Amino acid sequence: MSSSYGISQYPDVPAIEKRLETLTATPIRTLTPEQLAEYHAWYEQHTPSSKRAAAEAEAVIPGGVQHNLALNEPWPLAITRAEGAHLHDADGNRYIDFLQAGGPTVLGSNHPAVREAVFDLLHECGPVTGMLHPAETKLAKLIHDFMPDVHKFRMLGSGTEAVMAAIRVARAHTGKTHIIKVGGAYHGWSDQVVYGLRIPGSGSLEAAGIPAPALAATAETAPGDLAALRAKLTANAENGGTAAVLLEPVGPESGTHPAHREFNAAVRELCDEFGTLLVFDEVVTGFRLGMGGAQGYYGVAPDLTVFGKCVAGGYPAAGGVGGREEVMAAFAGGLTAVGKRALTGGTLSANPLSCTAGYATLVEMDRQDAPAKAGAAGDRLRTGLDALIGKYELPYVTYNFGSIVHLHTSGVLHLSLTDPEFFDKLGPRMDMLGHMSMAFAAEGVITLAGSRIYTSMADTDEVVDDALAAFERVFAKVPAA
Ligand SMILES: Cc1ncc(COP(=O)(O)O)c(C=O)c1O
Secondary structure, three states: OOOOEOOOOOOOHHHHHHHHHHHHHOOOOOOOHHHHHHHHHHHHHHOHHHHHHHHHHHHHOHHHOOOOOOOOOOOOOOEEEEEEOEEEEOOOOEEEEOOHHHOOOOOOEOOHHHHHHHHHHHHHOOOOOOOOOHHHHHHHHHHHHHOOOOOEEEEEOOHHHHHHHHHHHHHHHHOOOEEEEEOEOOOOOOHHHOOOEOOOOOOOOOOOOOOHHHHOOEEEEOOOOHHHHHHHHHHHHOOOOEEEEEEOOOOHHHHOOOOOOOHHHHHHHHHHHHOOEEEEEOOOOEOOOEOOHHHHHHOOOOOEEEEEHHHHOOOOOOEEEEEOHHHHHHHOOOOOOOOOOOOOOOOOOOOHHHHHHHHHHHHHHHHHOHHHHHHHHHHHHHHHHHHHHHHOOOOOEEEEEOOEEEEEOOOHHHOOOOOOOHHHHHHHHHHHHHHHHHHHHHOOEEOEOOOEEEOOOOOOHHHHHHHHHHHHHHHOOOOOO
């Protein structure tokens, strides 16, 4: 069983923070309206089928896209084929896939080892029965083998559901009320965690449609701010206590706000001091950083771990919670379970298809040492991007946690709400993200909103070098300061 991790060198977080501060204090360096018009002309000429598909979708789908990450300037690309490192659109254009559906496909898209396992399952049993299937147990056992602190595993339909369940079981187990998250983090879209989303300190800014009481027991603290976390835990102790601290071990939004290496261990100590459960959201990092996850990499044992994405290998219904035996006991399942119990459910939870896909994916990832290979691709890409940023004297900031590569060109997610110019800066910087994302795609690279990149095992040196050439074509266009 592979125990290697995809991070060859931990990012120099203090240096990155300084560069990000400079980025947000510097006027934006973006493409001109004429250059944007040329890119729009490229889309007109090369993506007519996507344009038509987008117009049809617009009529029946709010905003024209079902998935928040689907590129939408000037229109979403209609992707009809995915294989290995590449996506192909309805007009036959090929793109390097650095979106990776938001992260689950560390093997590359549509890996045959997973597909064949799914076909076999479908022939035998179909996707769902509502009864016990051996794949459920095989997957739970495998997760425990990779992450020994995950004694038991409750599979659910998505990362969002898994976060909801983790919060519920933490409350049931501790009898405490509050939860604390690190500001800027996305932990799915359930009521309680749509707070402090994306930009630290943003509180309920994005909480349209959520009644204030649903957020009343959620607090955020600034990334890396242990003193604020202690203060919040202390205040909560007088008022119902803190059931859980919920965090992404590499920092909010896959490390968009990168965590200092010692942060997780320090939070573990604080949680122990206050009798609070530590919940690691490993929806992205689980298996991507290494088969032992972020908990293995940092050497910090959470009480609960939230899973998603890789846990079903890119197939539907990807979510679950795992953790210590005595905490997980409150999840006892079945219609006849009695006593104090954290209720979960789901018609499609732990269906044979998701479990089979997840099991086949994790076995193959381990066999191929996929996290290390994907991490090496991330290193090569980040090194190349750094060189290009230097060559073209751009203020952009890039760094990576193995196969999670950040490329901050506008710094929008690093704006500070205490900056008096926050709202003046927000719009143009948000627009810039969309423009960069559009330009990268026209040059042949699909990213996550122009600022985040997930690499996979399928990203050979040749693929990465092709991508760097595409990034360079965009960077070279940006006018000098
Ligand atoms: C860190 C993190 N937590 C939770 C979620 C929610 O997972 P899902 O999209 O499966 O609901 C995501 C999704 O991107 C995520 O990145």
